[in-house]
Amino acid sequence: MKPEKRDKILVVDDMPINLQLISSVLEREGNFSLVTVLDGKSAIRKAKTNYFDLILLDIMMPEMDGYEVCKILKSYPTTKDIPIIFLTALNEPKDIQKAFQYGAVDYISKPFSKEELTSRVHLHISLKRTREELENAKRAAEAAAEAKAIFLANMSHELRTPMNGIIGMVDILKRTELTEEQHEYLNIIESSGENLLTIINDILDLSKIEAGHMELESIPFSLNDELRRVLNIMQILADKKKLPVILRIGEKVPPYVKGDPVRLKQIIINLVNNAIKFTEKGSITVSVEKKSAENEKIQLLFKIMDTGIGISPEGQKKLFQSFSQVDKSTTRKYGGTGLGLMISKNLTQLMHGEIGVESVEGVGSTFWFVIFLEESDKENYLKQHQEKETSPVEKTKMQIKLKILLA
Numbered sequence: 335m336k337p338e339k340r341d342k343i344l345v346v347d348d349m350p351i352n353l354q355l356i357s358s359v360l361e362r363e364g365n366f367s368l369v370t371v372l373d374g375k376s377a378i379r380k381a382k383t384n385y386f387d388l389i390l391l392d393i394m395m396p397e398m399d400g401y402e403v404c405k406i407l408k409s410y411p412t413t414k415d416i417p418i419i420f421l422t423a424l425n426e427p428k429d430i431q432k433a434f435q436y437g438a439v440d441y442i443s444k445p446f447s448k449e450e451l452t453s454r455v456h457l458h459i460s461l462k463r464t465r466e467e468l469e470n471a472k473r474a475a476e477a478a479a480e481a482k483a484i485f486l487a488n489m490s491h492e493l494r495t496p497m498n499g500i501i502g503m504v505d506i507l508k509r510t511e512l513t514e515e516q517h518e519y520l521n522i523i524e525s526s527g528e529n530l531l532t533i534i535n536d537i538l539d540l541s542k543i544e545a546g547h548m549e550l551e552s553i554p555f556s557l558n559d560e561l562r563r564v565l566n567i568m569q570i571l572a573d574k575k576k577l578p579v580i581l582r583i584g585e586k587v588p589p590y591v592k593g594d595p596v597r598l599k600q601i602i603i604n605l606v607n608n609a610i611k612f613t614e615k616g617s618i619t620v621s622v623e624k625k626s627a628e629n630e631k632i633q634l635l636f637k638i639m640d641t642g643i644g645i646s647p648e649g650q651k652k653l654f655q656s657f658s659q660v661d662k663s664t665t666r667k668y669g670g671t672g673l674g675l676m677i678s679k680n681l682t683q684l685m686h687g688e689i690g691v692e693s694v695e696g697v698g699s700t701f702w703f704v705i706f707l708e709e710s711d712k713e714n715y716l717k718q719h720q721e722k723e724t725s726p727v728e729k730t731k732m733q734i735k736l737k738i739l740l741a
């Protein structure tokens with residue numbers, strides 16, 4: 335049989351008789367393994383060179399008192415986590431307070447009862463074990479999350495490249511001579527491919543956000559232009575259901591702002607996409623209002639209103655969580671992964687804002703979000719865009735007639 339591992343305790347007291355008494359109690363009653371020393375300096379030396387589960391420390395000792403020993407032990411990386419219990423004849427409230435201020439976990443007054451001593455020692459050793467287990471579990475979880483983030487970041491390229499190949503080749507194949515039936519099959523491959531690419535992108539985005547690797551850009555852009563551009567594309571989707579997509583921009587909204595237009599449009603696309611998906615008749619309205627301004631930051635409130643199926647109060651509680659859809663029939667009927675709202679919530683939080691919903695079943699839903707952006711102006715906007723358009727590399731490119739070998 336494997337010998338049972340005994341917990342190791344360092345006992346520090348300048349009186350040999352006390353060391354004897356404590357040792358006899360703990361070794362006999364508690365089955366601990368003890369090391370005893372008579373002064374502070376030896377205690378520090380021993381603690382630095384050996385493993386201990388706990389230290390019992392006297393306060394009043396010549397040369398270096400217990401408080402000083404405790405302070406030094408708490409300042410060393412290898413000894414700072416060893417629980418220290420003061421065992422002392424001092425028992426004024428201020429002494430007790432001082433003991434805790436120096437980092438002790440407990441305090442036992444002399445003369446002590448053997449039951450109290452063993453119980454407290456047992457308690458603090460078991461707390462230390464629990465803390466160590468929690469720290470190990472936390473470290474393992476962090477390492478696993480980090481490994482997952484690295485894996486997904488590496489997979490990102492591996493997943494997207496073949497998908498682009500499939501979608502691109504289908505597009506080329508569609509332009510060749512085909513029967514109607516073959517054309518129809520290619521349309522199915524194309525839309526399945528695009529759906530799969532959206533899911534891949536969503537999963538990769540979410541893992542990037544969760545790993546804290548998502549960084550937002552801060553560039554000047556025209557809110558009006560970006561919103562119109564994205565809603566024009568969404569209108570093509572809405573046309574299939576004869577739904578008008580209306581845009582309302584509040585008078586106080588500045589024409590130029592600074593932030594991340596791509597990620598802002600990603601939130602809007604998610605919400606407008608849902609609005610179109612869950613609406614059969616009526617319209618979709620996208621509005622933006624300026625709520626407040628502080629220093630250079632402005633708070634904008636976006637609303638995406640639909641006249642669709644609406645969401646029950648219980649359903650609303652399930653929103654904005656990963657892979658969450660209001661009910662199981664949603665996937666069957668409308669498809670989707672339940673990631674769009676979670677990603678949108680994370681993106682609004684990265685923009686120091688929040689997201690929410692108001693909805694009445696059978697009447698429609700209004701998804702809203704507020705974000706903070708910086709106000710910008712035309713001059714900065716043009717500067718940014720001209721720089722982009724005519725960077726030295728671009729200029730050179732424009733002057734040279736490009737010759738490309740496509741393999």
Ligand code: ADP
Nearest residue numbers: 608609612659660664670671672673674675699
């Ligand atoms: P997905 O649409 O891919 O399922 P989302 O996170 O975008 O994922 O949405 C989660 C769920 O919230 C949807 O499946 C749907 O049940 C509900 N939902 C979202 N937007 C609307 C809306 N405008 N009207 C009704 N239900 C909605």
